Amino acid sequence: MPDAMTGPAALAPRLRAVCGADGVVTDPARRRTYESDGITYHSAVPGIVVLPETTGQVAAVVRLCAEHGVPFVPRGSGTGLSGGALPRPDGVLVVTSRMRRVIEVDIPNERAVVQPGVFNLDVTRAAAPHGYHYAPDPSSRQVCSVGGNIAENSGGAHCLKYGFTVNHVTGLEIVTPRGDVVRLGGKAPDAPGYDLIGVFVGSEGTLGIATEITVRLTRAPQRTSTLLAAFPTMDAGGRAVSAIIAAGVLPAAVEMMDALAVEAAEAAVRCGYPEGAGAVLIVELDGAAEDVAAQFEAVTALCRAAGAFAVRAADDPAERARIWKGRRSAFAAVGRISPAYIVQDGVVPRTALGGVLARISELSARSGIRVANVFHAGDGNLHPLVLFDDAEPGAAERAAEVSGAILDLCVEHGGSITGEHGVGVDKACHMPRMFSDDDLATMDLFRRAFDPDGIANPEKVLPTPRLCGERPGVVRGEHPLVASGQAELF
Amino acid sequence: MGPEQVLAAIGATGVRARPGTGDDAVVGTVPAVVARPRDTPEVSALLGAAARHGLRVAAAGNGTKRDWGAAPTGCDLLVETGELAGIEHARGDLVVRTGAGAPMDGLRALLGRAGQRLTADPMVPGATVGGTVAAGVSGPLRMLHGPLRDLVIGMTVVRADGVAASSGGVVVKNVAGFDLGKLHTGGWGTLGVITSVTFRLHPVPAAFRLVGARFPDPVAAAGPVGAVLASQAVPAAVELDWPPGGGPVRLFVLVEGAAEGVDARAGGIAALLGARDVRDALPDGWGTLPGEPECTVLKIAAPIRGLPVALTALRAEAGTGCSFRGSAGAGVGYAALPVGTGADRVARVLARTRDALPDGSVTVLRQSPDLRGLPLDRWGEVPGAELMRAVKDRFDPAHRLAPGRFLDH
Numbered sequence: 001m002p003d004a005m006t007g008p009a010a011l012a013p014r015l016r017a018v019c020g021a022d023g024v025v026t027d028p029a030r031r032r033t034y035e036s037d038g039i040t041y042h043s044a045v046p047g048i049v050v051l052p053e054t055t056g057q058v059a060a061v062v063r064l065c066a067e068h069g070v071p072f073v074p075r076g077s078g079t080g081l082s083g084g085a086l087p088r089p090d091g092v093l094v095v096t097s098r099m100r101r102v103i104e105v106d107i108p109n110e111r112a113v114v115q116p117g118v119f120n121l122d123v124t125r126a127a128a129p130h131g132y133h134y135a136p137d138p139s140s141r142q143v144c145s146v147g148g149n150i151a152e153n154s155g156g157a158h159c160l161k162y163g164f165t166v167n168h169v170t171g172l173e174i175v176t177p178r179g180d181v182v183r184l185g186g187k188a189p190d191a192p193g194y195d196l197i198g199v200f201v202g203s204e205g206t207l208g209i210a211t212e213i214t215v216r217l218t219r220a221p222q223r224t225s226t227l228l229a230a231f232p233t234m235d236a237g238g239r240a241v242s243a244i245i246a247a248g249v250l251p252a253a254v255e256m257m258d259a260l261a262v263e264a265a266e267a268a269v270r271c272g273y274p275e276g277a278g279a280v281l282i283v284e285l286d287g288a289a290e291d292v293a294a295q296f297e298a299v300t301a302l303c304r305a306a307g308a309f310a311v312r313a314a315d316d317p318a319e320r321a322r323i324w325k326g327r328r329s330a331f332a333a334v335g336r337i338s339p340a341y342i343v344q345d346g347v348v349p350r351t352a353l354g355g356v357l358a359r360i361s362e363l364s365a366r367s368g369i370r371v372a373n374v375f376h377a378g379d380g381n382l383h384p385l386v387l388f389d390d391a392e393p394g395a396a397e398r399a400a401e402v403s404g405a406i407l408d409l410c411v412e413h414g415g416s417i418t419g420e421h422g423v424g425v426d427k428a429c430h431m432p433r434m435f436s437d438d439d440l441a442t443m444d445l446f447r448r449a450f451d452p453d454g455i456a457n458p459e460k461v462l463p464t465p466r467l468c469g470e471r472p473g474v475v476r477g478e479h480p481l482v483a484s485g486q487a488e489l490f
Numbered sequence: 491m492g493p494e495q496v497l498a499a500i501g502a503t504g505v506r507a508r509p510g511t512g513d514d515a516v517v518g519t520v521p522a523v524v525a526r527p528r529d530t531p532e533v534s535a536l537l538g539a540a541a542r543h544g545l546r547v548a549a550a551g552n553g554t555k556r557d558w559g560a561a562p563t564g565c566d567l568l569v570e571t572g573e574l575a576g577i578e579h580a581r582g583d584l585v586v587r588t589g590a591g592a593p594m595d596g597l598r599a600l601l602g603r604a605g606q607r608l609t610a611d612p613m614v615p616g617a618t619v620g621g622t623v624a625a626g627v628s629g630p631l632r633m634l635h636g637p638l639r640d641l642v643i644g645m646t647v648v649r650a651d652g653v654a655a656s657s658g659g660v661v662v663k664n665v666a667g668f669d670l671g672k673l674h675t676g677g678w679g680t681l682g683v684i685t686s687v688t689f690r691l692h693p694v695p696a697a698f699r700l701v702g703a704r705f706p707d708p709v710a711a712a713g714p715v716g717a718v719l720a721s722q723a724v725p726a727a728v729e730l731d732w733p734p735g736g737g738p739v740r741l742f743v744l745v746e747g748a749a750e751g752v753d754a755r756a757g758g759i760a761a762l763l764g765a766r767d768v769r770d771a772l773p774d775g776w777g778t779l780p781g782e783p784e785c786t787v788l789k790i791a792a793p794i795r796g797l798p799v800a801l802t803a804l805r806a807e808a809g810t811g812c813s814f815r816g817s818a819g820a821g822v823g824y825a826a827l828p829v830g831t832g833a834d835r836v837a838r839v840l841a842r843t844r845d846a847l848p849d850g851s852v853t854v855l856r857q858s859p860d861l862r863g864l865p866l867d868r869w870g871e872v873p874g875a876e877l878m879r880a881v882k883d884r885f886d887p888a889h890r891l892a893p894g895r896f897l898d899h
């Protein structure tokens with residue numbers, strides 16, 4: 001227990017002077033509401049919570065932390081899936097939920113300037129009347145914050161073509177772990193000197209707090225066409241993906257589901273996918289109308305050649321939504337056919353997909369643990385759902401083993417332990433599977449340049465001995481955000 | 491340090507080395523010794539020895555940018571990466587991993603045979619991968635595909651203390667750990683020596699068309715540029731080319747894609763611009779720097795609408811001898827000041843253009859040889875300079891890597 005005289009609670013009067021009485025939360029029951037982010041397995045009640053409204057307040061809070069050696073943890077909407085916003089009992093949780101202003105939408109320069117707490121979708125909403133959108137589209141976009149997206153370098157279904165958050169940020173105002181306000185870049189690209197923006201994006205709150213963000217806006221495509229193809233086997237579906245890529249087509253999205261995932265989605269939302277499919281592929285094409293039309297024909301032919309026994313097309317939004325419905329509901333749907341499951345997030349080179357999926361089914365057969373596969377096939381980003389019954393003794397352990405073994409498979413095939421959910425606390429101890437001690441020490445060198453005293457989101461991203469050995473996050477039932485219809489687990 | 495001492499200091503590494511000559515000079519600074527390592531462990535051994543003996547180190551690829559940037563204040567050891575030339579092309583994954591010394595031209599040819607490309611324009615013919623990435627310059631295609639840094643998905647770098655470290659990986663989608671490759675892209679070798687780079691690739695489009703139009707000056711072109719950006723034709727590049735002399739500025743719009751679509755898309759753009767010039771060839775100089783080989787080159791980065799304003803100020807001070815080539819769609823390009831432009835004039839050009847561009851930057855990429863040794867405010871105000879200095883202090887505490895090239899005052 002932190003000492004009341006020296007711990008974060010002792011800072012309360014000074015924090016109130018900065019953020020106002022209603023901007024500081026000390027009440028234990030209210031603090032408890034922040035105890036975890038999107039994975040509830042990791043939880044800790046924050047020592048104190050602050051809700052600043054301005055950059056100046058964030059800076060003053062961080063300066064107080066720095067002066068007193070108190071750790072702080074930034075938090076946006078708390079939808080992160082790697083425990084990145086896991087609070088510290090001995091620290092201050094800095095929540096950006098009162099910083100939700102879209103400061104400027106500048107169409108001629110194709111930029112928007114926003115505060116960090118702004119919801120991802122609200123950037124697109126502000127730009128949409130002008131025919132523009134904010135391209136990174138995590139499926140949590142209705143509720144996740146742009147600050148959180150910056151920290152996680154979030155992607156979405158369309159990042160295959162449009163890239164990740166890092167490709168869409170040209171300016172940041174940050175509060176460093178010492179409490180200094182620093183502006184990096186702005187509306188112009190290529191800020192001079194080292195590309196600190198490029199590394200800050202994806203740093204998971206360990207380099208400071210983003211307090212103002214300038215993002216690129218993207219012109220909406222003239223035409224979007226979506227195609228659903230059903231294959232007898234995953235192998236055939238995988239061959240279609242390879243053939244599409246080899247033909248030089250760059251779809252906006254390529255998503256795949258296996259039979260178990262389709263079965264679950266069908267039971268949950270009656271998406272009406274073709275019966276008897278061993279694999280369902282969703283391909284979305286967008287861009288100039290002439291281009292989309294030509295590519296659509298090519299993709300349809302390639303799917304048929306790879307063995308698709310049914311192909312459906314959608315050009316209007318309602319039809320498109322029907323195709324996406326099953327895919328979007330897949331995670332939640334799996335929650336209904338299994339008492340508990342683990343969502344894994346790993347990446348393999350696209351050409352290794354077939355081999356890795358076969359190894360996953362072997363793992364599943366050997367352990368008696370069912371695995372449903374729903375994934376971003378275009379960029380090899382797997383989201384296996386490892387299903388188990390937590391009432392059955394030993395099942396959780398076996399599921400955790402299978403889930404860990406899947407990550408090992410990803411690394412073995414030259415892939416990554418995370419494609420979009422981040423490292424946080426959840427995968428910090430998996431980092432040595434991918435990086436050498438020297439690699440990790442070099443990352444730490446960079447971190448220390450920003451945060452010499454190690455007070456910004458400590459024990460996240462880079463492994464520490466204390467962290468390792470803990471089990472990965474387990475989801476029980478439906479995620480509350482999904483249940484309330486605010487987000488889809490994708 | 492003299493060549494004998496340096497050769498003795500690195501002798502135990504067994505790496506091939508020789509005394510430096512005038513031909514090896516980096517912006518006029520002649521290295522005492524030039525070493526040619528064959529792989530990352532040899533680079534590690536060299537930098538480890540250099541650290542133990544306090545040697546100042548610079549890296550070079552093929553030397554095509556020897557005149558770029560500030561002169562190193564001293565160079566005991568030049569590490570030439572030319573032997574680190576391996577290329578592993580993972581064709582089905584649209585990824586290529588290359589040694590730092592691999593030639594960009596060769597890489598381009600190899601990928602082209604597989605129907606793929608690195609969407610980084612040539613910029614400087616003869617350059618290596620490492621030099622290109624360390625300088626971090628991007629051409630016309632950056633508008634659609636992003637600057638060079640967006641194409642780098644993994645990197646191995648040898649630090650000042652000789653430790654080799656990697657970040658990123660060989661898959662495009664990857665958020666594990668800090669993406670330090672971003673730091674070294676455009677880092678001028680001041681934080682480490684790049685030994686290998688992994689890039690994401692794109693398919694070569696089936697067809698392209700180029701629409702050309704002329705306008706009296708960049709301000710007159712701004713409206714048409716805006717119209718093209720607001721259209722849904724998805725141009726791959728929107729380039730301005732303003733040659734020296736009092737003539738017009740040329741605007742080029744590149745569309746790439748399915749053969750069935752490019753004519754209609756180009757036609758739509760031509761109508762927007764009131765242009766009739768539609769071709770299926772790129773103009774001379776496309777994707778390279780403007781100006782004569784030895785002229786001074788400035789890099790201008792601006793908000794899209796700020797670029798014409800900056801170019802007007804540039805011409806007002808630099809006169810019609812100066813030229814510009816760059817992306818009106820991205821807001822980034824290069825201005826060439828003719829050989830013979832004195833240091834005072836360059837300083838005035840920098841000051842006036844910077845004044846016209848409060849939300850952007852104007853930096854000196856390369857200076858003509860007659861300006862060597864003269865003071866130039868090549869960076870202007872660098873937001874975040876203090877943090878950058880903190881990074882430099884961590885990675886290279888003794889400031890031995892390319893000292894004087896960036897932020898060592």
Ligand SMILES: Cc1cc2nc3c(=O)[nH]c(=O)nc-3n(C[C@H](O)[C@H](O)[C@H](O)COP(=O)(O)OP(=O)(O)OC[C@H]3O[C@@H](n4cnc5c(N)ncnc54)[C@H](O)[C@@H]3O)c2cc1C
Nearest residue numbers: 076077078079080084138139145147148149151155205210
């Ligand atoms: C149902 C569901 C679906 C999801 N789908 C996707 C998806 O498709 N793609 C995807 O990439 N992710 C997805 N996610 C994960 C998550 O939504 C993203 O990681 C998102 O970016 C987190 O934003 P947040 O505001 O909730 O951040 P939080 O969870 O509050 O924080 C995440 C991290 O960011 C840091 N942070 C927050 N704000 C700041 C700031 N201003 N400055 C510095 N650091 C900060 C925190 O310290 C923490 O490390 C999904 C999550 C859920 C629950």
